[in-house]
Amino acid sequence: MEITAENKVLKFVEGLIPPSDGTSIRKEALQALNGMDFPTTRVEEWKYTRVGRITNKTFQQEERKANIEKYKITNLDAHLVVFVNGYFDASLSTIKEDKALSVQSIEKLDLDYYSEIMEETEENVFSLINKGYQTGGVYIKVGENEKTAYPIHLLHLTTGEGIISNAQHFIHLEKGSKTELITTYDSDEAENSFTNIVIEGHIEENANLTIQKLQFEEKNVFHISNEFFVQDPSSQFKINTITTGSLLTRNGLNVIVEGENCHTEMNGVYLGTENQHLDNHTLIEHLYSNCTSSETYKGVMDDKSTGVFNGKVIVRPNAKKIEAYQSNGNILLSKSSTVNSKPELEIYADDVRCSHGSTTGQLDEDAIYYLRTRGISEQKAKKLMVAAFIGEVLDKVDNSDIRKKVDQHFLEHFGWVF
Amino acid sequence: MLTIKNLHATVGEEGLEILKGLNLEVKPGEVHAIMGPNGAGKSTLASVLAGKDGYEVTEGSVVFEGKDLLELETEDRAKEGVFLAFQYPVEIPGVSNINFLKTAINEIREHRKQEPLKAKEFMAKVRESSALVELDPKLASRSVNEGFSGGEKKRNEIFQMAMLQPKLSILDETDSGLDIDALRIVSDGVNKLKNENNAVIIITHYQRLLDHIIPDFVHVLADGKIVKSGPKELALELEEKGYDWLNAEKV
Numbered sequence: 001m002e003i004t005a006e007n008k009v010l011k012f013v014e015g016l017i018p019p020s021d022g023t024s025i026r027k028e029a030l031q032a033l034n035g036m037d038f039p040t041t042r043v044e045e046w047k048y049t050r051v052g053r054i055t056n057k058t059f060q061q062e063e064r065k066a067n068i069e070k071y072k073i074t075n076l077d078a079h080l081v082v083f084v085n086g087y088f089d090a091s092l093s094t095i096k097e098d099k100a101l102s103v104q105s106i107e108k109l110d111l112d113y114y115s116e117i118m119e120e121t122e123e124n125v126f127s128l129i130n131k132g133y134q135t136g137g138v139y140i141k142v143g144e145n146e147k148t149a150y151p152i153h154l155l156h157l158t159t160g161e162g163i164i165s166n167a168q169h170f171i172h173l174e175k176g177s178k179t180e181l182i183t184t185y186d187s188d189e190a191e192n193s194f195t196n197i198v199i200e201g202h203i204e205e206n207a208n209l210t211i212q213k214l215q216f217e218e219k220n221v222f223h224i225s226n227e228f229f230v231q232d233p234s235s236q237f238k239i240n241t242i243t244t245g246s247l248l249t250r251n252g253l254n255v256i257v258e259g260e261n262c263h264t265e266m267n268g269v270y271l272g273t274e275n276q277h278l279d280n281h282t283l284i285e286h287l288y289s290n291c292t293s294s295e296t297y298k299g300v301m302d303d304k305s306t307g308v309f310n311g312k313v314i315v316r317p318n319a320k321k322i323e324a325y326q327s328n329g330n331i332l333l334s335k336s337s338t339v340n341s342k343p344e345l346e347i348y349a350d351d352v353r354c355s356h357g358s359t360t361g362q363l364d365e366d367a368i369y370y371l372r373t374r375g376i377s378e379q380k381a382k383k384l385m386v387a388a389f390i391g392e393v394l395d396k397v398d399n400s401d402i403r404k405k406v407d408q409h410f411l412e413h414f415g416w417v418f
Numbered sequence: 419m420l421t422i423k424n425l426h427a428t429v430g431e432e433g434l435e436i437l438k439g440l441n442l443e444v445k446p447g448e449v450h451a452i453m454g455p456n457g458a459g460k461s462t463l464a465s466v467l468a469g470k471d472g473y474e475v476t477e478g479s480v481v482f483e484g485k486d487l488l489e490l491e492t493e494d495r496a497k498e499g500v501f502l503a504f505q506y507p508v509e510i511p512g513v514s515n516i517n518f519l520k521t522a523i524n525e526i527r528e529h530r531k532q533e534p535l536k537a538k539e540f541m542a543k544v545r546e547s548s549a550l551v552e553l554d555p556k557l558a559s560r561s562v563n564e565g566f567s568g569g570e571k572k573r574n575e576i577f578q579m580a581m582l583q584p585k586l587s588i589l590d591e592t593d594s595g596l597d598i599d600a601l602r603i604v605s606d607g608v609n610k611l612k613n614e615n616n617a618v619i620i621i622t623h624y625q626r627l628l629d630h631i632i633p634d635f636v637h638v639l640a641d642g643k644i645v646k647s648g649p650k651e652l653a654l655e656l657e658e659k660g661y662d663w664l665n666a667e668k669v
């Protein structure tokens with residue numbers, strides 16, 4: 001009998017429903033997956049994040065009915081597109097009349113267009129598993145010079161044990177268009193399930209995209225997201241990522257700026273408790289001149305939780321007069337919490353203004369004492385200070401309904417008032 | 419109101435003794451001034467009374483309004499009515515003055531079994547208290563002490579005292595950093611807050627503050643003890659002669 005080395009990726013996908021028809025995007029992903037392996041911590045990009053806890057398990061795809069009421073955003077007047085376990089649920093979704101917008105199945109995305117746009121992006125084993133085995137997703141298009149009448153809420157819920165949620169989305173903003181995308185992730189009794197999401201986007205010239213991402217899953221699931229965006233000249237892209245969820249979260253966010261006069265903004269807040277591992281990996285790659293980018297991430301880690309921030313900014317040789325600002329601040333609330341913060345600036349051009357800063361520390365004891373001498377309990381004093389610390393980033397969430405949802409979530413889960 | 423008996427306290431890991439048998443009695447309606455050389459232990463006394471971590475009482479007792487003060491957590495002492503105006507007020511970026519005072523007032527009110535202040539009442543109190551020490555209303559809504567000038571920080575302390583209305587206020591060198599006009603304004607503020615039911619302990623190096631806030635007693639704290647107490651005239655004598663003559667007197 002011949003002994004072959006066991007390929008973990010093949011084993012991992014073995015139980016997944018083999019894609020029958022398959023678009024060419026799917027076929028390409030399956031091909032690329034061949035011979036790939038899961039990253040170990042020897043791989044620089046995954047140095048601080050062990051994926052073994054995910055990859056040693058097997059998951060199945062399972063379409064389910066669910067009640068999503070409590071995962072909706074109060075008062076938010078938006079197109080609602082619902083995915084349960086990675087499957088589109090038409091009965092729960094409401095796409096309103098909006099001449100600016102077309103929402104189709106991801107299967108409708110044209111391979112030629114897609115390959116050309118996404119040429120520069122780097123896939124990884126999880127994005128390929130997603131694309132090879134996706135169970136649904138939307139291809140959103142905002143028409144030239146149009147602004148959508150409503151934001152678009154992509155609501156993701158994972159429910160049931162050992163599920164893999166593999167939704168794949170693409171958002172295309174044509175020239176001069178504008179929209180706001182809200183992506184939320186929740187789970188319900190989803191022990192050992194795995195959300196493996198891909199969102200890609202193309203922001204054409206003069207277009208403007210804002211994303212509000214809320215990763216609020218419970219602490220018994222896993223979450224890996226791969227987000228890739230390409231910006232054309234004079235476009236604006238902003239994403240706010242609020243993460244409190246999952247046992248192991250890896251937010252992979254990559255933006256390639258392929259034109260002059262663009263602005264890119266990434267803000268993030270991550271709050272870890274218990275044994276959570278929250279990893280934010282970002283990349284901004286400047287290929288052209290006269291662009292600005294701004295990145296602010298703040299983390300608060302309690303109990304035995306671990307935070308990872310890796311923010312890479314690349315300024316290519318031809319990109320002159322780039323202003324790139326990055327900062328990452330962390331507060332450790334307990335002795336057993338840790339943060340690995342790694343800003344990485346790779347600058348190959350001259351005449352560039354880049355700044356970055358990373359801090360990790362405890363709450364100021366003197367400040368806590370000061371507040372206590374005014375009659376505020378130690379617990380409340382800490383909350384006030386944590387709220388002040390992340391409030392600066394939360395204030396960048398400029399949609400009041402989303403902000404309320406975030407505030408509500410923090411109050412319920414951490415007792416924090418902002 | 420406050421009875422300190424034979425108080426010994428150490429600081430730091432090495433257990434360095436700073437307070438070495440201090441006695442003090444403060445009654446409602448009184449103003450006590452504590453003077454003394456640098457490093458004598460004046461701020462240490464304030465920290466021990468406020469319950470700061472790192473200070474250990476090794477002997478003696480502190481009774482406040484019939485309660486063993488040393489048994490209480492810092493915040494509970496504040497709720498009982500002890501207030502400390504810091505020699506070096508702490509900057510707390512991101513936490514607004516107003517926000518934290520609202521929290522503080524309502525915690526204290528809850529302790530006294532009072533309803534939380536209504537937003538309107540609270541704002542009225544903010545206006546009234548900031549006017550009392552002529553604190554720029556803009557400062558009231560800024561982050562606690564962040565970027566405040568030395569004098570503004572001191573005014574902010576007395577503004578907070580006005581907001582919280584403590585029974586016993588310990589003002590640790592509130593006069594330092596204040597210009598001449600501010601000294602008068604802040605002192606007038608303290609005088610207005612003064613009544614027969616509350617008391618003030620003023621820690622200072624200079625007579626000029628005591629020209630405005632007239633003490634009932636002046637104490638000299640040297641080497642961890644009260645070595646001399648007297649009427650307000652003692653302060654003048656100290657200003658004139660310094661502290662050395664006290665040592666001579668003892669011998």
Ligand SMILES: Nc1ncnc2c1ncn2[C@@H]1O[C@H](COP(=O)(O)OP(=O)(O)OP(=O)(O)O)[C@@H](O)[C@H]1O
Nearest residue numbers: 429430434436455456457458459460461462463472
């Ligand atoms: N945390 C500490 N660790 C070590 N020594 C300390 C600590 N805090 C205070 N001390 C020491 O205790 C002594 C008394 O300090 P304290 O601040 O009480 O003096 P003070 O009377 O307020 O002086 P000043 O007039 O200069 O304000 C000083 O010698 C000081 O260095």
Ligand SMILES: [Mg+2]
Nearest residue numbers: 460461462505
């Ligand atoms: Mg002092």
